[in-house]
Amino acid sequence: MEQLQPLNLPPYPFKISDSNGQLTLFDEIRKKHLVITPEEWVRQHFVQYLINQKKYPKTLIKLEGGVKLNGMARRTDIVVFNPAGEKILMVECKAPSIAINQKVFDQVARYNITHKIGLLAVTNGLQHYYCAVDFNNQNYQFIEDLPEYGSSEKP
Template sequence: MELLLPLNLPPYAFKISDESGQLMLFDIIRKKNIVITPEEWVRQHFVQYLINQKKYPKTLIKLEGGHKLNGMAKRSDIVIYNPAGEKILLVECKAPSVTIDQKTFDQIAHYNIVHKVKTLAVTNGLQHYYCNIDFDKGAYNFIEELPAYK
């Protein structure tokens, strides 16, 4: 079962409950219980990683923010803002069973047409990829480590 699998992220003490046979996890960003799916398990771990290891303030993190792309409603997994309200990091989360491939990068690149964020992250909880976007040159370069909050 893919739910609650150990990930390539530090373990966290989540508040998990069983509501009518459905495993729920308390989301500290949205401040409510949410159904644990494999992708949500990755998202919640990555949020904790951002807060605890990379020191991003939880008040600057937005989960599943809606946006329109080519007239279609889409949702970004994690968007991080700076105190001025500018987007500084866009994260796409996938279930651990999903291979991170070109299609995954194409998805976040398409979302970034709307967001115009300089740093992107893609994770399935087991593998994590980070890159910086150079909008002037229309290029990107992969980086080893996600920058800590400044």
Template sequence: MDLLQPLNLPPYPFRLNEEEGRLYIFDELRKKKLLLTPEEWVRQHFVQYLITEKGYPKMLIKLEGGLRVNHMPRRTDIVIHNRNGEKILLVECKAPGVTITQKVFDQVARYNTVHQVPLMAVSNGLQHYYCKINVSSKTYTFIEDLPAYQATV
């Protein structure tokens, strides 16, 4: 699969470089270069989409944070906080070749038992799904579009 596959997200001028036959992308938030995988390509695009199109502040975005689910270590792709430090959005990114199935939603729902966020997004870069979460009733409702940051505060 082409690592630089066009996605259903706006293009961004990423800093890419090749070393010893491997392609790297510079992560602006973590301030380091990362091996470019199809999933990382989606994650970096989605982060830029959140910042530039939806107005989510860079300083409130946490990438690949650790958590424990059923005593097992896991990593969430993107978690966004509000200015009070409360988690407001959980994003799960998959490679473009990965079909978004119920299994993927179940994975994110398990993560959300820890995070307890009111908004969730799942994307493979080609398809994006957004949900409002009712944490107390453990239900979710699909929504058409992800709200801008200002609408969440």
């Protein structure tokens, strides 16, 4: 079995299988087996981090949702909702080999023009960046960590 890259996230006991030489894992959000690409490996770990460490309910997490941007279809990696159906967190996942740079932040900012979500995260599994968006003052602030789900913590 191919060695999967350790990430800067807690390890999880994924249900991994080898299907004709391709590693797959069971995605408990989408309820299906997926081929493990480097980006999917990061996405699955970050989802588990949200559920297990930050207490985000898995029923309020949507993976790979569609968004139209300048008439083109794009996909958001992870969007989390509150019980009222409002989007509260968007996460952009990259493969560990992809540097988190201005281009990646620009991509998330473009997606957020449509979504208007107050909390953003960018990760390649090794580095994680979080920021709070203030739409009233049209600025954002990097924050040290994601708040736990339901906490009154306002960045």
